[in-house]
Amino acid sequence: MAIGTVLRNEVQLLKADRLLVAALVVFAVLFSYALANGVAWASKLEGTVEAVRAADAERAASLVEELEHIAAGGDPVSRFTDPRSPNVMGGARGAVTAVLEPGPLAALSAGQTDLLPYYYDVSIYTNEQTFLQNGEVANPLNLMVGRFDLAFVIVYLLPLLVLALGYNVLSAEREQGTLALTLSQPVSARTVVTAKLLFRGMIVIGVALAASLVGVAVGGGWSAPERVALWCATVVVYSLFWFALAAWVNTLGRSSAWNATALVGAWLALVVVVPSTVNVAAGLLHPPPSRIAMISEARQASNDAVNQRSILLARYLEDHPEMAVGVVPDRRNTAALAWAATEEVNRRLEGVANRHDQALAAQRTMVRRYGLLSPALVAHGVLSSAAGNDDERFERFETQVRGFAEEWKEYFVPAILEGRSMELNAVAERPAFDFVEESQAQVIGRTTLPLLWLTLLAGLAIAPAVVGLGRVRGAE
Amino acid sequence: MITQIARKEFTDLLRDGRFRFSALIVGALLLVSLGVSWTQVRAASAQLEAAEATARDHWDSQGEKNPHSAAHYGIYAFKPRLPLSFIDQGVDPWTGTSVWLEAHRQNDFLMRPAQDATSAQRFGSLTAAGVLQHLVPLLIILLAFGAVAGEREQGTLRQLLASGVGRRQLVAGKALGIAIALSLLVIPAAVLGAIALVIGSNAAGELADRAAVLSLVYVAYFGAFIALSLAVSAWVSSSRVALMSLLALWVVNGLVAPRAAVDLSEWLHPAPTAFEFSRTVEQEMRAGVEGIRPPDRQAITQALLDEHGVESVEELPINVSGVTLQASEEFGNQIFDRNYNALWDTFERQSRVHESLAIVAPLLAVRALSMGLAGTDVEQHRHFATAAETYRRDLMRSMNGDLAQNSRTGETYFADDELWESVPPLEYDAPELAWVLGNRTLSLLMLGGWLLVATAAAVMGARRREDV
Numbered sequence: 033m034a035i036g037t038v039l040r041n042e043v044q045l046l047k048a049d050r051l052l053v054a055a056l057v058v059f060a061v062l063f064s065y066a067l068a069n070g071v072a073w074a075s076k077l078e079g080t081v082e083a084v085r086a087a088d089a090e091r092a093a094s095l096v097e098e099l100e101h102i103a104a105g106g107d108p109v110s111r112f113t114d115p116r117s118p119n120v121m122g123g124a125r126g127a128v129t130a131v132l133e134p135g136p137l138a139a140l141s142a143g144q145t146d147l148l149p150y151y152y153d154v155s156i157y158t159n160e161q162t163f164l165q166n167g168e169v170a171n172p173l174n175l176m177v178g179r180f181d182l183a184f185v186i187v188y189l190l191p192l193l194v195l196a197l198g199y200n201v202l203s204a205e206r207e208q209g210t211l212a213l214t215l216s217q218p219v220s221a222r223t224v225v226t227a228k229l230l231f232r233g234m235i236v237i238g239v240a241l242a243a244s245l246v247g248v249a250v251g252g253g254w255s256a257p258e259r260v261a262l263w264c265a266t267v268v269v270y271s272l273f274w275f276a277l278a279a280w281v282n283t284l285g286r287s288s289a290w291n292a293t294a295l296v297g298a299w300l301a302l303v304v305v306v307p308s309t310v311n312v313a314a315g316l317l318h319p320p321p322s323r324i325a326m327i328s329e330a331r332q333a334s335n336d337a338v339n340q341r342s343i344l345l346a347r348y349l350e351d352h353p354e355m356a357v358g359v360v361p362d363r364r365n366t367a368a369l370a371w372a373a374t375e376e377v378n379r380r381l382e383g384v385a386n387r388h389d390q391a392l393a394a395q396r397t398m399v400r401r402y403g404l405l406s407p408a409l410v411a412h413g414v415l416s417s418a419a420g421n422d423d424e425r426f427e428r429f430e431t432q433v434r435g436f437a438e439e440w441k442e443y444f445v446p447a448i449l450e451g452r453s454m455e456l457n458a459v460a461e462r463p464a465f466d467f468v469e470e471s472q473a474q475v476i477g478r479t480t481l482p483l484l485w486l487t488l489l490a491g492l493a494i495a496p497a498v499v500g501l502g503r504v505r506g507a508e
Numbered sequence: 509m510i511t512q513i514a515r516k517e518f519t520d521l522l523r524d525g526r527f528r529f530s531a532l533i534v535g536a537l538l539l540v541s542l543g544v545s546w547t548q549v550r551a552a553s554a555q556l557e558a559a560e561a562t563a564r565d566h567w568d569s570q571g572e573k574n575p576h577s578a579a580h581y582g583i584y585a586f587k588p589r590l591p592l593s594f595i596d597q598g599v600d601p602w603t604g605t606s607v608w609l610e611a612h613r614q615n616d617f618l619m620r621p622a623q624d625a626t627s628a629q630r631f632g633s634l635t636a637a638g639v640l641q642h643l644v645p646l647l648i649i650l651l652a653f654g655a656v657a658g659e660r661e662q663g664t665l666r667q668l669l670a671s672g673v674g675r676r677q678l679v680a681g682k683a684l685g686i687a688i689a690l691s692l693l694v695i696p697a698a699v700l701g702a703i704a705l706v707i708g709s710n711a712a713g714e715l716a717d718r719a720a721v722l723s724l725v726y727v728a729y730f731g732a733f734i735a736l737s738l739a740v741s742a743w744v745s746s747s748r749v750a751l752m753s754l755l756a757l758w759v760v761n762g763l764v765a766p767r768a769a770v771d772l773s774e775w776l777h778p779a780p781t782a783f784e785f786s787r788t789v790e791q792e793m794r795a796g797v798e799g800i801r802p803p804d805r806q807a808i809t810q811a812l813l814d815e816h817g818v819e820s821v822e823e824l825p826i827n828v829s830g831v832t833l834q835a836s837e838e839f840g841n842q843i844f845d846r847n848y849n850a851l852w853d854t855f856e857r858q859s860r861v862h863e864s865l866a867i868v869a870p871l872l873a874v875r876a877l878s879m880g881l882a883g884t885d886v887e888q889h890r891h892f893a894t895a896a897e898t899y900r901r902d903l904m905r906s907m908n909g910d911l912a913q914n915s916r917t918g919e920t921y922f923a924d925d926e927l928w929e930s931v932p933p934l935e936y937d938a939p940e941l942a943w944v945l946g947n948r949t950l951s952l953l954m955l956g957g958w959l960l961v962a963t964a965a966a967v968m969g970a971r972r973r974e975d976v
Contacts, residue, residue, distance in 0.1 A: 166620065
């Protein structure tokens, strides 16, 4: 009954408070803008995926067309692009595109989609250098600043709204002298503050969830209900953390201005300073070896390899007897010799790439560990995992593309070494790429710990708030 | 009188624990970020020099081959970092750092450092520019929100005014006091920065003008924020409202407007997707476009035969392949210019949207100027990309020229180290200060405008109320 009364009172007060209403309107506008941006971005990605797939199909069709033409007694257009040759059908002309579709909730969070490549042309020439390519065409300035999507509004701005709504729930009553009056009623300070914050929390969380669900509905994210649930849970817990922080600061008995300053300071530290410091520290302590070194290594390797192709071929056949049964290395098979040189370059690049991946993995571990200091970083991580546009999904994609490239080579390289021609049926028979999405269990398993940690942080803020509120008396 | 008020304000601030605490934190962050960026820029520059030397060595020692094979082998160019970039790394982590200069193609810059970082990168890096653009204004707000409103609430404003202090004098004195307190923090950092610049670079002399303007830009920015905070403090009814409005302004300035500009700029000036861009270039390279036609080897050969008055290519004193290859380079260059210029122009129009939004967020003007002066904006990336591309074209011209002049059509021809070594290295000069400022006139106007309007508002705000 008491909570109900306070709540009713709050609704009346809120209606009267033009500033608060204005703040909520502003937020509704921000959420809508973020949503419109996210939906536009996701559909741009989907459009590109479609166009890329169409081009892929076109390439396959042109192979089939020419092979049929040759089968009917025609001549190939050019000796260099003869689709029967395995290093043409397996090379650039016959390459297939491995595509990572935008995550199920791409409309909510752009994540790394504007930075990292989400499709690769895979051929026998795919190697570590393939993965050095840029992602989408993007103005570097826009990449630097980051997109105005829902994840941004939730991680950065929502806490500020929470703080604006909650920084003076108790201190204002004290400053206006109404606290003693309120507490003379049969309600405790705990009930008053809980009711006030509950009311404000319902509005804030309600708006955030509503905007998210609209984004899910428009972007077709219902196919992954576990991701939607994960997203919503993060929004709720993250908001709770900030409300609890506001409640706690209110119990310290300082002025409204002091509360506001302290809370903005906390926001600044947790949302801006800690993440950027962790980021700088990770790069400083685990610098990835320079990518430039990879280029130098590739150049050196190809210089070296060109001059000793026959030795390399002999060695390659020794290492991979399964690739070509009975091929004699000193036969004048130029395609085989070229392949041996290519493979030697790849082998040397892998060394550099491995060192690189290790440093990056160490960086990620460090960011995950020290990132725990910042609820914003944790929330951002879980939100982008839920959206399916986080580093991990891109890494998964890259790994699968590497595996696929190996499969592709296993299909074409024996033919190159044996000097065999490809037939028409090879176009359909070649390996195809299918991205294997993380299972529900994997997504949830990976995000449970961070989400629990976020819940714990919220709990850590709630506990002193509850204790502190118990001590508040109307007259001091 | 002004000095007395300033002295009093200054002493008050120094005694204020909150100021000491926050100034200490901001100062520490400023120093740490300067130190970290400085070592990073040094390391990156060393890496770059080594890479350049290796790349040149690969080129020089490629052995005997046909000049066109050498053109296909090509050379790598690496983007240098201006020494001032340790203050503001700007878009550097988000642009590619190296480009392969090869025959027939203008390649993109590859290897954006951001691709090799974790997604925590999206929260921004701790840099001196970040501290100066975001944290110092917040500090100013905390120092100034109560300057007038607080005096009014305590009733001391009436006293002051009654004792004959002019309102303008009051505001000027307050501003001066805050500025002096702030300078205790900023000036040592600036001095350290200047020392680091001199130690870190032998080109510090040439950068002195950029560094000086950079300092002025930040002084103007802080000045605008002091005036703005005092204006708000004078205009509104209570110090609480002053604080809340200033904080809201700070959020719009540092958070909402910059991000909003990103998507807005892309709505207004959409860039093609990577797929569309490469497809267009590919198509135009194949079939030509709008009067730009691929070269016709037969026509070129016939023209050469006519010119030299001979019957067969064997009799020509030059190699037709060299001439045709050069013609195809010229054709490709036109296609690349068309497409890349359009793309860069789109980026510049997008940057202009960011700058225009400085009308609500002075940070956007300061950021554009700061990156420009530090040599880390998109325009200066383009400047280097253009220089690298010009170098590529010269390189191709000299390879094709050698092929055309020193061999005959159809014969096997190899050039050697002498030709490779005759290619001059890529010498890049960063643009002059005037060029940078010319790109940024809009931001200069915006920043000047903010400073003027905020000062006027502070002066008028002081006069507004009948406090006596």
